[in-house]
Amino acid sequence: MSKLYMARNPRAAARSLDGEMMIMSGRDSTLFTLNKTATILWQSADGATPLEEIVEKKICAEFEVEPIRALADAEALARELADHEILHISEAPITQQNRTAGEKR
Amino acid sequence: MTTEVERLSLNIEIGGMPIRVYTTDFGFLNLLQNRYAGFVTDSDRAEIEFDVELQQARVADPDADVEVSYHFGRWSLRRGDFLAEWEPDVRRGWIRQTANPYSIDAVLRIVHTLVLAQQGGFLLHSASAIRNGKAFLFAGVSEAGKTTISRLAPPDVTLLTDEISYIRGCGDEYVAFGTPFTGELAKLGENVSAPISTLYLLAKGKENRIDPIAPGEATRSLLSNLLFFAKDEELVQAIFHSAFEFVSRVPVMRLTFVPDARVWELIG
Numbered sequence: 192m193s194k195l196y197m198a199r200n201p202r203a204a205a206r207s208l209d210g211e212m213m214i215m216s217g218r219d220s221t222l223f224t225l226n227k228t229a230t231i232l233w234q235s236a237d238g239a240t241p242l243e244e245i246v247e248k249k250i251c252a253e254f255e256v257e258p259i260r261a262l263a264d265a266e267a268l269a270r271e272l273a274d275h276e277i278l279h280i281s282e283a284p285i286t287q288q289n290r291t292a293g294e295k296r
Numbered sequence: 297m298t299t300e301v302e303r304l305s306l307n308i309e310i311g312g313m314p315i316r317v318y319t320t321d322f323g324f325l326n327l328l329q330n331r332y333a334g335f336v337t338d339s340d341r342a343e344i345e346f347d348v349e350l351q352q353a354r355v356a357d358p359d360a361d362v363e364v365s366y367h368f369g370r371w372s373l374r375r376g377d378f379l380a381e382w383e384p385d386v387r388r389g390w391i392r393q394t395a396n397p398y399s400i401d402a403v404l405r406i407v408h409t410l411v412l413a414q415q416g417g418f419l420l421h422s423a424s425a426i427r428n429g430k431a432f433l434f435a436g437v438s439e440a441g442k443t444t445i446s447r448l449a450p451p452d453v454t455l456l457t458d459e460i461s462y463i464r465g466c467g468d469e470y471v472a473f474g475t476p477f478t479g480e481l482a483k484l485g486e487n488v489s490a491p492i493s494t495l496y497l498l499a500k501g502k503e504n505r506i507d508p509i510a511p512g513e514a515t516r517s518l519l520s521n522l523l524f525f526a527k528d529e530e531l532v533q534a535i536f537h538s539a540f541e542f543v544s545r546v547p548v549m550r551l552t553f554v555p556d557a558r559v560w561e562l563i564g
Contacts, residue, residue, distance in 0.1 A: 202529045204536035208543075211512040215519070215536045217529030222519055224512070 197245075197269050198238030198285040203277040205233070216275035223277065228254060228261075229268055236278055238285030242269060309337045310408060311417075311462040311473040312489075316342035317400070321350050324395045331397040334487045335476050344382065344407065347390045348400065364406055364526040371526075373406050375399075382407060405460070405477060406525050413531045416538050417464035419523040422495070424456040424472045424485075425449055427564035431472035431490040433461050434551065435521045436498035441553065443480040445498065448557045453564075457485040460523065463492065463542070470546055493564075495542075496551035504559045507550045514548035515539055 199205075204215040212225040212233060225233055228250050235245045246262045254261075272278040279285055304325045305318045314337060319325055329336055357376030365372050371389075373380040378399035382389030393399035409419050422435035423442040434445050446458035456462075456472055459479030464471050470492045474485035497509065497517050509517070518539045524532070553559040 202533070204533040206537065206540050208511050208515060208540065213512070213515065215532060217532045218527065220524065220527075220532055222516065224516065 193282045194241040194243060195266060195269065196238055196241060196281050196283065196285050197232070197236035197273075198279045198281075199233065199236045200276055200279055214272075214277055216277050218276045221275050223272070223275075228265075232265055232268060233272075233278075236269075238279070242266060306332075307337045307339055307342055308332045308335055308404065309339065309487075310335055310404070310475055311412070311464060313344075313408065313411060314339055314342045315404065315407065316345045317348055318345065319348045319350065321395060324348070324350060327395065327397055328400070331401070332476050332484075334474075334484055343387060343411075345388050346380070346382070346403070347388075349390060349392045350395050351392055353394050362402070362406065362525045364410075364528075366526065366528055371407075371410060373403055375402060378403060401477070405523065408462070409524055410526060410531065412462075412464065413524065413526075413535045413538070415464065416534075416541065417462075417470075418535055418538055419475075419477075420461045420463055420518070421459070421521040421523060422461045423458045423479075424461040426454040426456065426472075426486075426488065426490045427452060429490055430493035430564065431456065432493055432563055433463075433472060433495040434498050435461075435495060435517065437521070440498040441500055441555065442498065444500075444555050445553065445559065446479075446481050448555070448560060450557065450560050453560070454486050454488060455483070456488070458483065465538075465541070466491075468545065470542060492546050495546055495548045496563075497548065499550060499552045500555065501552035502554065503552065504554055504562055505552050506562055507552070509548050509550050511543055511548075515543045518543060518548065 202217045212230040214223045231249050246265050250261050251258050269280050273280045301320045303318055305316055307314045307316050360376035363374045371382045378393040380391040380403050391403050412418050422433045423446045424433045443458050446455055456474040458481040460475055460477035462473040462475045471489050472492050473489040474487045476484045524535055
């Protein structure tokens with residue numbers, strides 16, 4: 192199974208309020224309120240750390256959850272957020288350079 | 297031989313922002329003067345000027361989705377019943393529509409949302425009214441009670457709108473302005489303004505009561521009631537952050553009410 196990398200889209204609007212993370216897609220104005228695990232994924236989406244590692248070290252370590260299930264849920268969420276251009280996802284590490292190139296396409 | 301056509305104009309000032317509209321059709325000018333009575337000013341100042349090009353009646357769908365986009369320094373506004381462009385840098389634009397008040401009304405609403413978004417303000421699906429020098433907003437989706445609560449307002453209340461509130465940041469506070477944008481009440485708001493005291497989220501119930509709302513829910517509710525049409529990332533960001541600023545400064549409460557005049561005993 193290939194690795195998945197995520198990077199926050201700096202053009203998505205995000206703000207935390209009383210521990211709730213809210214994100215709005217700049218493309219279609221869809222509003223997301225993230226739960227605790229989704230917030231961890233968002234905050235860890237640095238483009239360099241594989242999703243698998245984030246799930247293992249930050250989610251499974253903190254929550255009682257089966258690793259395979261947690262990874263599947265995390266990947267589904269990442270793809271949904273990517274559909275709204277809130278996250279960039281890639282099977283290779285995401286740098287500022289290749290993120291910009293992707294946006295130009 | 298050429299014929300000189302007289303160019304007529306009027307200034308429609310909503311939320312302290314005058315927009316001058318030019319037309320060559322006297323009947324259309326009269327129509328606008330009646331439609332925006334109370335919001336027509338004789339000021340020479342205009343922040344935006346629109347030439348209205350009237351077209352012959354054609355099949356058009358005013359319920360079609362609005363498309364608002366920005367390319368090369370120019371906003372393009374389109375719906376089944378109108379086409380408009382506006383260049384912010386030169387403060388000028390044009391509108392093509394038939395001689396009806398609804399198309400230009402939609403254009404004005406969109407233009408105000410675009411200008412307000414850059415200034416930390418917004419248009420909100422809410423009734424609003426002034427009592428004892430302070431403005432109160434009553435937000436909710438269709439059937440939530442905006443028109444009902446407006447209709448129940450006692451004589452000492454000044455109605456700003458029963459449908460779309462105009463909100464602008466002013467120093468550390470937010471100010472609500474009257475608008476000519478009406479709902480079922482079909483009564484224009486008064487062209488006055490006041491600092492906002494409270495935003496109430498409306499809910500019909502079996503008793504009149506006011507309950508606090510968590511900031512997260514308040515922000516989500518505010519965002520869901522904002523009027524915004526443009527698919528523009530910068531402005532979406534701006535309006536998103538404006539909603540958070542608003543909730544951090546203005547109390548947001550749930551107002552459950554029985555549809556009779558006693559609800560106003562809780563307001564103001």
